[in-house]
Amino acid sequence: MTAISYQRVCKTFVNEQRDSVVQAICDFSLDIIENEFVCLLGPSGCGKSTLLNLLAGFLNPDSGTIDFFGQTVAKPAPDRGVVFQEATLFPWFTAAKNIELGLEAKRLPAAGRHQVVEQMLALVGLSGKGHHYPHELSGGMRQRVALARVLALEPRALLMDEPFSALDNNTRERLQDELLRIWSSHKKTILFVTHNVEEAVYLADRIVVIGPAPQSIRAEIVLDKVRPRSRTDASVRYRSEQLRQLLMDLPCCLAPSSLQKGQNNDH
Numbered sequence: 148m149t150a151i152s153y154q155r156v157c158k159t160f161v162n163e164q165r166d167s168v169v170q171a172i173c174d175f176s177l178d179i180i181e182n183e184f185v186c187l188l189g190p191s192g193c194g195k196s197t198l199l200n201l202l203a204g205f206l207n208p209d210s211g212t213i214d215f216f217g218q219t220v221a222k223p224a225p226d227r228g229v230v231f232q233e234a235t236l237f238p239w240f241t242a243a244k245n246i247e248l249g250l251e252a253k254r255l256p257a258a259g260r261h262q263v264v265e266q267m268l269a270l271v272g273l274s275g276k277g278h279h280y281p282h283e284l285s286g287g288m289r290q291r292v293a294l295a296r297v298l299a300l301e302p303r304a305l306l307m308d309e310p311f312s313a314l315d316n317n318t319r320e321r322l323q324d325e326l327l328r329i330w331s332s333h334k335k336t337i338l339f340v341t342h343n344v345e346e347a348v349y350l351a352d353r354i355v356v357i358g359p360a361p362q363s364i365r366a367e368i369v370l371d372k373v374r375p376r377s378r379t380d381a382s383v384r385y386r387s388e389q390l391r392q393l394l395m396d397l398p399c400c401l402a403p404s405s406l407q408k409g410q411n412n413d414h
C-alpha cells in the first residue's frame with residue numbers, strides 16, 4: 148500500500164528582506180510504500196526540510212498534493228510523528244512528563260498513560276530515567292525522549308529531519324541501531340532526511356538523492372534488504388563513495404533556485 152505520495156509538489160518562499168523568491172521545491176513527485184525506510188539525501192538548502200514540513204502539515208504546497216495513506220495532508224496530525232535535529236522538549240517537565248503530554252491530549256486515563264510512558268522509555272533504552280529533566284540528560288538521551296514522545300502516539304509514519312546530526316559519532320551510530328530495531332519491531336514507514344552519505348547507506352531501503360529545484364530528484368538507489376548491515380562492508384563503502392561523488396557533482400543549492408522577485412518563476 149502507498150503510505151506517502153507527493154504529486155507534482157511546488158513550494159516557493161518569499162524572502163522580504165532580500166526582495167527575492169526561493170523556489171525550494173519544484174514539480175516533486177515521490178511514492179513511498181507502507182513500512183518502507185526512505186532516506187532523502189541532499190546538500191544543505193536543496194529543500195529536504197521543506198519536503199518533510201509539507202508532509203508533516205506545517206507548510207502547505209503552492210501546487211500539487213501530498214497524500215498520506217490516501218488522505219490529502221492538510222494539517223499536522225499525530226499519525227505523522229516528527230523528530231527534529233534538536234529534541235524540542237519542555238525543559239520544565241521531566242522526560243516522563245514530556246512523553247505523557249501527548250497522551251493527555253489524547254485523553255487517555257492516567258493509569259494507561261503511565262503504562263505507555265514506561266513502555267516507551269523501555270523501548271528507547273531509558274528505563275528508570277523518566278524522572279530526569281532534559282538538562283540532566285545527554286544530547287543522545289534527549290533525542291531518545293523525543294523519539295519516545297512521538298512513538299507513544301502510535302504514528303503510522305516517522306518523519307525525521309537530520310535527527311542524529313548534532314550527536315557525536317558514537318552516539319549517532321548507537322541511535323541508528325536503536326531506530327532500526329524499533330523500525331523492525333514496530334513496523335513504521337520512515338522518511339529520514341540526512342546529508343550524511345554513510346547514514347543513508349546504513350539505514351535506508353531506498354535512497355532518494357535530491358538536488359536544487361528544478362529537477363529535484365537526481366537519483367534513486369534501492370539497497371539490498373539484508374539487515375543488519377555492516378558499516379565496513381565493501382559494498383556499503385562502494386555505495387557511499389558512489390553517492391559522495393554524486394553529491395559533489397550537484398550544483399550549489401542556493402544560486403540556481405533563487406530568483407529576483409518579478410523574474411519569471413513559471414514552473
Ligand code: ADP
Pocket residue numbers: 160161162169170171189190191192193194195196197198401
Ligand atoms: P534543506 O533542509 O535541504 O537544507 P530547506 O528545505 O531548509 O533545505 O530550504 C530550501 C530552500 O528554501 C533554501 O534556499 C532555504 O533558504 C529556503 N527556505 C526554507 N524555509 C524558508 C522560509 N521559511 N522562508 C524563506 N526561505 C526558506
Ligand code: MG
Pocket residue numbers: 195196197308
Ligand atoms: Mg534541513
